[in-house]
Structures are given as structure tokens and as C-alpha cells.
Amino acid sequence: xxxxxxxxxxxxxxxxxxxxxxxxxxxxxxxxxxxxxxxxxxxxxxxxxxxxxxxxxxxxxxxxxxxxxxxxxxxxxxxxxxxxxxxxxxxxxxxxxxxxxxxxxxxxxxxxxxxxxxxxxxxxxxxxxxxxxxxxxxxxxxxxxxxxxxxxxxxxxxxxxxxxxxxxxxxxxxxxxxxxxxxxxxxxxxxxxxxxxxxxxxxxxxxxxxxxxxxxxxxxxxxxxxxxxxxxxxxxxxxxxxxxxxxxxxxxxxxxxxxxxxxxxxxxxxxxxxxxxxxxxxxxxxxxxxxxxxxxxxxxxxxxxxxxxxxxxxxxxxxxxxxxxxxxxxxxxxxxxxxxxxxxxxxxxxxxxxxxxxxxxxxxxxxxxxxxxxxxxxxxxxxxxxxxxxxxxxxxxxxxxxxxxxxxxxxxxxxxxxxxxxxxxxxxxxxxxxxxxxxxxxxxxxxxxxxxxxxxxxxxxxxxxxxxxxxxxxxxxxxxxxxxxxxxxxxxxxxxxxxxxxxxxxxxxxxxxxxxxxxxxxxxxxxxxxxxxxxxxxxxxxxxxxxxxxxxxxxxxxxxxxxxxxxxxxxxxxxxxxxxxxxxxxxxxxxxxxxxxxxxxxxxxxxxxxxxxxxxxxxxxxxxxxxxxxxxxxxxxxxxxxxxxxxxxxxxxxxxxxxxxxxxxxxxxxxxxxxxxxxxxxxxxxxxxxxxxxx
Amino acid sequence: xxxxxxxxxxxxxxxxxxxxxxxxxxxxxxxxxxxxxxxxxxxxxxxxxxxxxxxxxxxxxxxxxxxxxxxxxxxxxxxxxxxxxxxxxxxxxxxxxxxxxxxxxxxxxxxxxxxxxxxxxxxxxxxxxxxxxxxxxxxxxxxxxxxxxxxxxxxxxxxxxxxxxxxxxxxxxxxxxxxxxxxxxxxxxxxxxxxxxxxxxxxxxxxxxxxxxx
Numbered sequence: 001x002x003x004x005x006x007x008x009x010x011x012x013x014x015x016x017x018x019x020x021x022x023x024x025x026x027x028x029x030x031x032x033x034x035x036x037x038x039x040x041x042x043x044x045x046x047x048x049x050x051x052x053x054x055x056x057x058x059x060x061x062x063x064x065x066x067x068x069x070x071x072x073x074x075x076x077x078x079x080x081x082x083x084x085x086x087x088x089x090x091x092x093x094x095x096x097x098x099x100x101x102x103x104x105x106x107x108x109x110x111x112x113x114x115x116x117x118x119x120x121x122x123x124x125x126x127x128x129x130x131x132x133x134x135x136x137x138x139x140x141x142x143x144x145x146x147x148x149x150x151x152x153x154x155x156x157x158x159x160x161x162x163x164x165x166x167x168x169x170x171x172x173x174x175x176x177x178x179x180x181x182x183x184x185x186x187x188x189x190x191x192x193x194x195x196x197x198x199x200x201x202x203x204x205x206x207x208x209x210x211x212x213x214x215x216x217x218x219x220x221x222x223x224x225x226x227x228x229x230x231x232x233x234x235x236x237x238x239x240x241x242x243x244x245x246x247x248x249x250x251x252x253x254x255x256x257x258x259x260x261x262x263x264x265x266x267x268x269x270x271x272x273x274x275x276x277x278x279x280x281x282x283x284x285x286x287x288x289x290x291x292x293x294x295x296x297x298x299x300x301x302x303x304x305x306x307x308x309x310x311x312x313x314x315x316x317x318x319x320x321x322x323x324x325x326x327x328x329x330x331x332x333x334x335x336x337x338x339x340x341x342x343x344x345x346x347x348x349x350x351x352x353x354x355x356x357x358x359x360x361x362x363x364x365x366x367x368x369x370x371x372x373x374x375x376x377x378x379x380x381x382x383x384x385x386x387x388x389x390x391x392x393x394x395x396x397x398x399x400x401x402x403x404x405x406x407x408x409x410x411x412x413x414x415x416x417x418x419x420x421x422x423x424x425x426x427x428x429x430x431x432x433x434x435x436x437x438x439x440x441x442x443x444x445x446x447x448x449x450x451x452x453x454x455x456x457x458x459x460x461x462x463x464x465x466x467x468x469x470x471x472x473x474x475x476x477x478x479x480x481x482x483x484x485x486x487x488x489x490x491x492x493x494x495x496x497x498x499x500x501x502x503x504x505x506x507x508x509x510x511x512x513x514x515x516x517x518x519x520x521x522x523x524x525x526x527x528x529x530x531x532x533x534x535x536x537x538x539x540x541x542x543x544x545x546x547x548x549x550x551x552x553x554x555x556x557x558x559x560x561x562x563x564x565x566x567x568x569x570x571x572x573x574x575x576x577x578x579x580x581x582x583x584x585x586x587x588x589x590x591x592x593x594x595x596x597x598x599x600x601x602x603x604x605x606x607x608x609x610x611x612x613x614x615x616x617x618x619x620x621x622x623x624x625x626x627x628x629x630x631x632x633x634x635x636x637x638x639x640x641x642x643x644x645x646x647x648x649x650x651x652x653x654x655x656x657x658x659x660x661x662x663x664x665x666x667x668x669x670x671x672x673x674x675x676x677x678x679x680x681x682x683x684x685x686x687x688x689x690x691x692x693x694x695x
Numbered sequence: 696x697x698x699x700x701x702x703x704x705x706x707x708x709x710x711x712x713x714x715x716x717x718x719x720x721x722x723x724x725x726x727x728x729x730x731x732x733x734x735x736x737x738x739x740x741x742x743x744x745x746x747x748x749x750x751x752x753x754x755x756x757x758x759x760x761x762x763x764x765x766x767x768x769x770x771x772x773x774x775x776x777x778x779x780x781x782x783x784x785x786x787x788x789x790x791x792x793x794x795x796x797x798x799x800x801x802x803x804x805x806x807x808x809x810x811x812x813x814x815x816x817x818x819x820x821x822x823x824x825x826x827x828x829x830x831x832x833x834x835x836x837x838x839x840x841x842x843x844x845x846x847x848x849x850x851x852x853x854x855x856x857x858x859x860x861x862x863x864x865x866x867x868x869x870x871x872x873x874x875x876x877x878x879x880x881x882x883x884x885x886x887x888x889x890x891x892x893x894x895x896x897x898x899x900x901x902x903x904x905x906x907x908x909x
Contacts, residue, residue, distance in 0.1 A: 212884075215884075434742070434750075434751075457789055457790055457791075457826070457827075457828060458789075458826070458827045458828035460828075509834050509836075509837060512828055512829075512832070512833065512834065514789075514790045514791065515750050515751055517833075517834070518833070518834040518835075518837070569807055569854075570854070571807070571808075571809065571852075571853040571854025571855075572853050572854075573853040573872075574880075575878075575880035575881075576851075576872040576873040576878035576879075576880065576895055577872070577878065577880075579809075579810070579811075580809050580810060580853045580854050580870070581809070582809065582854070626845075627843055627845055627846075628841065628843070628850070629843070629850070630850060630853060631840065631841050631850030631851050631852045631853055632841075632852055632853050632854070633835075633836055633841045633852070640881070676883075676884070
């Protein structure tokens with residue numbers, strides 16, 4: 001209800017003032033790859049259209065041309081090949097992305113500037129996102145909570161969907177490949193002088209795969225999913241421009257838990273955005289955005305006789321009205337200010353009630369070209385929250401042009417992530433092992449109930465410890481970068497980063513149960529840091545050949561764990577029959593699933609006379625550990641690690657006339673797999689594509 | 696005939712061996728407290744999943760350090776095993792189903808370090824089982840093991856030593872080496888599922904009540 005009132009107030013304010021809408025900060029689009037590279041314009045870093053090369057924070061950009069050259073179908077296909085981004089599988093089956101060594105739950109994922117939801121186990125599954133209608137993907141590294149608030153602790157990935165080009169156009173893409181995978185897309189766009197609209201449909205189906213033979217489970221079960229997106233843009237009245245978009249996603253997947261238990265899982269997601277913009281005064285732009293999204297997932301298991309064994313549901317709502325004002329002047333910079341309210345609700349099986357969050361917020365950002373050589377971006381955001389302490393997140397970034405070849409960049413900012421619903425309201429008892437997990441806010445009520453029922457043997461952490469609310473996880477991020485433009489054809493960038501995170505939320509035992517198992521809850525404990533270097537080199541060897549290479553060096557450690565190693569209180573043993581020995585400081589490897597070295601190299605080529613284009617890509621990861629295997633609960637050099645590996649991909653496309661395009665490719669050429677550990681690598685995949693477009 | 700020869704040879708062999716060790720046994724004092732390895736002590740457990748929460752049950756396997764063997768005695772035992780749960784023969788019932796009666800004065804505490812380097816006995820540190828908890832706590836990272844939820848495997852924590860006061864006030868230090876049959880070096884999914892609840896552990900027994908060292 002409160003949301004509705006907020007929305008109405010916003011809306012009224014918005015429609016009251018009336019002036020003619022001046023030209024939006026439109027950007028002229030060019031098809032040519034060189035133009036895209038030179039004038040790459042992104043919106044995510046400052047919420048204004050900015051030439052990427054002029055931004056003081058580390059940013060990256062994947063153009064449509066590149067998406068098409070490698071025949072990518074899902075977001076995960078693309079992100080894995082970018083420097084410092086690593087696709088990691090979550091135990092819930094989702095695939096998230098690690099950025100600057102921070103876990104996937106610390107990167108905000110947006111489509112057209114509004115966040116995606118549905119982190120049922122913490123990770124947002126990026127294989128959910130089709131890249132069929134994407135104009136570009138924008139990546140901003142480093143804490144960005146000063147603009148985006150919650151979750152933008154490690155950075156932001158913003159997926160910008162395509163806008164129609166003049167006239168009526170339609171396009172159909174089909175890709176068939178290994179694992180009986182079929183991806184079909186259809187798109188129709190219409191743009192005239194008054195308005196524009198587009199519709200996009202996608203169907204993806206696959207048999208999945210099984211890496212470990214001989215058990216009853218498949219690594220990835222067969223699935224089919226559908227995406228539909230509709231966008232409209234036009235004039236609401238002569239003063240006001242309106243954009244409406246809606247997206248719907250549905251997936252159905254088999255679900256098998258054992259030889260006798262089988263069922264299915266189902267995901268339904270929709271997003272709708274209403275965006276109004278006007279220019280009440282010269283140099284002013286006023287925007288109103290109302291975004292609502294719902295993510296609903298349910299799964300069930302049945303016994304062999306068809307009776308129900310288990311059923312679980314996850315139903316999350318997220319709504320956000322936001323009002324934004326922009327004042328852009330030539331002489332004294334650009335001011336941006338926003339006010340908004342986030343409303344969230346979750347209904348979930350094994351939950352303590354139906355929690356709701358209200359989080360009003362406001363932010364201001366100022367950017368200016370102070371001198372010819374220096375530009376700065378300064379911003380801050382204040383987030384109130386119905387369940388947590390308020391958060392203040394400032395950020396300061398500056399870029400200094402040393403000469404026409406070299407420029408220096410630096411940014412310093414705060415990021416935060418509020419505890420998610422699960423960490424607060426979980427109320428779950430495992431039916432096979434018998435342990436219980438209670439959300440932080442559920443403890444005060446549920447623990448005494450369990451005690452009254454005679455299930456509790458002893459309490460390790462007294463209830464008084466839950467009086468203070470669980471604190472949001474906070475980070476301070478520093479980025480220092482250097483861009484060198486050797487010529488119009490070759491450029492090199494280096495970025496040093498350090499993220500210091502405190503109050504990381506972890507689980508601990510709070511009580512012992514009479515059945516010998518434990519009751520777990522969440523608490524703020526860890527102090528973690530990630531630091532390293534990212535570097536990218538790009539060279540256009542000739543107009544038809546582009547080469548790029550990237551490398552990341554990363555150290556990601558838990559500070560308390562490092563102190564335990566330094567103090568000599570961690571021990572190891574090679575095998576049960578060998579003696580225990582003391583581990584030293586250098587034996588600590590840091591956080592799980594982090595490779596010290598990751599690298600990529602890509603070659604994009606074109607043969608205009610044959611109308612052929614293609615790409616050859618390689619990615620490399622040095623050794624990393626997925627979990628402790630020698631019992632000391634830390635990742636050390638004596639644990640079983642995943643060996644270093646490289647993945648090679650190749651794709652080739654040929655245009656047939658102006659309307660058709662044929663393609664083929666092999667992903668993971670050398671058929672690298674690691675069955676028990678890397679569940680997101682199905683091995684070599686061969687595919688063919690066919691595209692038809694009217695213009 | 697053959698059997699007799701074998702028996703004779705064995706007796707001679709054993710005699711010569713004991714004779715030898717007697718000759719050598721004069722100098723080092725700690726020679727009598729050698730570490731002894733126990734392999735594949737099977738400690739099964741039943742779990743009733745029809746109840747919520749599930750209830751573990753089944754007889755505990757009792758161990759007596761004086762004899763260095765498992766025992767059926769109701770009273771002469773020091774430590775008892777069932778699944779990952781360890782009880783001591785001292786204190787009062789913690790409420791666990793099918794737990795044996797505690798008639799002794801056993802207690803235990805956990806200490807971090809290299810087994811051979813742990814020589815002092817801190818007589819003030821012993822804790823007994825009680826309704827408030829077990830002397831050797833259960834749960835991943837709380838007591839003697841960590842649990843890997845991916846592989847569903849139990850790993851003994853290296854450097855975690857259980858110091859025990861026995862039911863009759865003697866002492867023992869124990870280092871659990873493996874929870875799986877024949878103590879495999881690497882635990883895979885098959886082993887984690889099928890070969891669990893077989894303890895391999897090292898212990899040193901100190902039969903001098905007044906000792907404060909092993």
C-alpha cells in the first residue's frame with residue numbers, strides 16, 4: 001500500500017510541471033565496428049551517456065558485433081571471456097560471475113538499468129539471460145553503490161537491449177548444436193518518425209548432460225525455456241516521452257533427486273518498466289521510472305507411486321519507483337539526483353513468515369571536466385531500510401590526461417549488500433540429515449520453540465546475541481588505472497584494484513540438537529580482501545584483423561584465516577597414515593574458487609571479399625581449490641586443487657547475400673572437462689547457425 | 696605336524712622378542728607410552744527419517760584404553776562411538792537416544808597441536824558430558840571433524856587432539872585419522888556413501904593417575 005502512495009505522489013509531481021521536451025541526450029549509432037570501438041558510449045558508469053574512454057572508473061563494453069561473431073546465445077557464454085570475469089557454478093545450479101575476485105552475489109546485474117532478481121541461493125543465474133536482442137553489455141568494476149545502492153559492491157553489469165533502427169525489420173536466428181540444443185529467436189522492430197516498438201522471442205531447449213556416469217543424477221537435466229520481450233517508445237504528449245518494456249521468462253526443467261524421486265522445476269519471471277522523460281527547462285531532464293519484477297520458482301519431487309514427496313516454492317516481488325533529475329551544462333558540469341523506493345517481498349517454503357522490505361533512497365552525483373585535462377565524478381547515496389541500519393555510500397573518481405597518449409584514472413568508493421531474505425528469515429530443517437538453519441531474525445522466536453519441543457540439547461550462542469540487527473556487508477574499493485593509446489589502432493590499459501570487505505555474513509552453529517545435529521544461523525564475521533591487477537591490450541592489426549589479450553592477477557583472502565596461518569595454529573596431513581605438520585603463512589591459498597592467474601586472448605577476423613568473419617578465443621585459469629579436502633577447514637596448498645586449464649573456442653560465419661548468414665563453431669575445442677568439480681563444463685560443443693534478416 | 700612346528704617357532708619368536716625388548720627397556724622413560732593405532736573401529740548408526748527432525752539411534756561402540764579394545768562392559772569403558780558422536784564415561788546423560796549409562800569419571804578436552812608435541816595434561820580442563828552438551832562436541836568444525844557438504848564427507852581436523860581422562864582417572868590422548876574403512880588417502884563419492892563410520896585413530900595411554908604428562 002505504501003508503495004502505491006509513493007508511486008502516486010511521484011506520478012503526480014511528474015505530470016504537473018509542463019514544458020516542452022527538448023532533445024534527449026541521444027546518441028548517434030553507427031554500425032561500423034571501428035566507430036563502436038572508438039566512440040563506445042556507455043550509460044552504466046554515471047547514468048548519463050558517456051564516451052567510455054573519458055570515464056574515470058574502470059569500465060568495459062561488449063558490442064553486438066562481438067556477440068554475433070562468436071555466436072553467443074547466453075550471457076554466460078560472453079562474460080567468461082572477459083578479463084577478470086569468471087563464470088562459477090553455485091551449488092544451487094545457477095551460474096554467476098566473479099568480478100575482481102568477489103563472489104557473484106556482490107555484482108549487481110541489470111537489464112536496461114533495472115536489477116534482475118531471483119537469487120534463491122545467493123547467485124543470480126546468468127544462463128537465464130539470452131543475448132539475442134542485446135545491443136551491448138556494459139561492465140563497471142569497483143563498488144558502485146553510490147549510484148545503484150544494494151548489491152553493487154563489486155561492480156555492475158548492465159545488459160542494454162537493442163533499440164529499433166528506422167523502418168520495419170525482422171530477423172530470425174536459429175542455432176542447433178551438441179546435446180540436442182536448439183536456440184530459436186525471432187525479432188520484429190518498427191521505427192517511424194513518431195514512435196518505435198519491438199518484439200523479441202526466444203526458445204532454448206537442451207537435453208543437458210551427464211558428466212558423472214553410473215549414478216542416478218544428471219549434471220544438467222533437460223530443459224526448455226522461453227523469453228519474450230516487448231518494448232515501445234513514443235510520445236505520451238508533446239512534452240513527454242514514454243518507454244514501456246516488458247520481459248517474460250519461463251523455464252521448465254526435469255528434476256531428479258535419486259532413482260526413486262523425480263519431478264520438475266519451474267521458473268516464471270516477468271519484468272515491466274515504465275519510463276517517462278521530459279525536459280521541463282533548458283538543460284534539465286526529468287525522468288520517472290517505475291519498475292516491477294517477479295521471480296517465481298517452484299520444484300517438486302514425487303515418489304515412484306506418483307505421490308508427492310516434496311514441494312518447494314520461491315516467490316519474490318520487487319518494485320521500484322524512481323524519480324531522476326539531470327542538469328547538464330557545458331560550463332559547470334552535470335548534476336544528477338534521484339529519489340526512489342525499493343519494495344521487496346518474498347514468499348518461500350521453509351521461511352519464517354512472509355518478509356517485506358521497504359528501502360527509500362536518494363542519491364546525487366556531480367561530474368565535471370574541471371580543466372582540459374582533469375575530469376571528476378563525485379557522488380553519494382543514502383539508503384534507508386526497514387530492516388537494517390541506513391547506509392551512506394560515497395564515491396569519488398578522477399581522470400587525468402597526461403598527454404595525448406596516456407591518461408590516469410582512479411576511483412574510490414563504498415559498496416554494500418544488505419543481508420538477503422534467506423539470511424534473515426530461513427527456517428529450514430534438513431529432512432535427511434536433521435540439521436536446522438535459522439535466519440538471523442527467526443532465531444529469537446524459533447529457537448525457544450525448538451527448546452520447548454525438546455529438540456535442543458544446548459545453546460552455544462545465547463539469544464542476547466541476536467538483539468542487534470545483522471549488519472549489511474560493506475566494502476571499500478580502490479581502483480588505480482592507466483590507459484595508453486599507442487595509436488588509433490592499439491591501446492593498453494592496466495588497473496590495480498583493492499576491495500576491503502567487512503561484516504561478511506557467514507553461518508555458525510548456535511545450538512546443538514538432541515539428534516546430534518546442529519542449529520545454524522548467520523552472523524557478521526569475516527574480513528576479506530581481494531586485490532590484484534587487470535590488464536587489457538587491443539590491437540587492430542589491419543582493418544580486418546583485431547587481436548586482444550587480457551590478464552588478471554588476483555589475491556583473495558580471509559584476513560582472519562591468514563592470521564590463523566601466521567600464528568601457526570593450522571595443521572595439515574597428507575594422508576591418514578602420515579604425521580600432522582604445522583602449516584605456515586605461505587601455505588594459505590585464500591578464498592575458494594579463485595585462480596591467481598587468469599588470461600584470455602581473442603582474434604576477430606573478417607574477409608570482406610568472401611563475406612566471412614569469425615573468431616578464435618582462448619581462456620586460461622590457473623589452479624584453484626573448490627573446498628578444503630584435508631579437514632582443517634582452510635584452503636591450503638595440500639588440498640586437492642583443480643588443475644590449471646585452458647578452453648579454446650572457434651567460430652566462423654559467412655553472409656549469403658544481404659539477407660542470410662550461415663555460421664558454425666566449436667566451443668571447448670580440446671574437450672576439457674573435470675566431471676566431479678566443474679559442472680558448468682559439458683565438454684566440446686559443435687553447432688551451426690542460420691540467420692535471416694529483412695534488411 | 697606342520698602346525699606344531701609353526702606354533703613352536705612362534706613361541707620362540709615371541710620369547711626372543713620380549714627378551715630383546717626387556718633388555719632395551721631400561722633408559723628412555725617415555726618408552727612405555729607408545730602410540731597405538733586402532734584401525735577400522737566400526738561405529739554404525741541408524742537414523743529414523745520418518746520423524747521430523749530425524750532421530751539417530753543404535754548402540755554405541757565402547758572402547759576401553761586399559762585393554763586397548765572395544766568392550767561390552769556396562770561400566771569399564773572410557774569412550775563410546777556412534778556415527779560422528781563421541782561420548783565419554785563421565786558426567787550425565789545429554790539426552791541422546793540409546794546412550795550407555797555413565798558410571799565412571801571420564802572427561803575430555805580438545806587441544807590443537809602436533810600429536811607428539813602434546814605432552815602436558817591439563818587436569819583442570821576436563822569437561823564431562825551433560826545436558827548442556829558433550830565433552831567432545833559434534834558438528835562440523837566444533838569437535839574433531841569438518842563436514843564437506845558437497846561430497847558429504849567427514850574429515851578429521853588435522854592437529855586436533857582429544858585429551859581424555861578415563862573412567863578410572865587414567866589418561867589418554869587421541870588423534871582421529873580417518874572416518875572411513877581402511878583409511879583411504881582420498882575420499883570419493885562412493886567411499887563417502889558406503890565406507891563411513893570406520894574409525895582409525897592413534898592413542899597414547901598414560902596409566903599413572905598422578906602423571907601430568909604423557
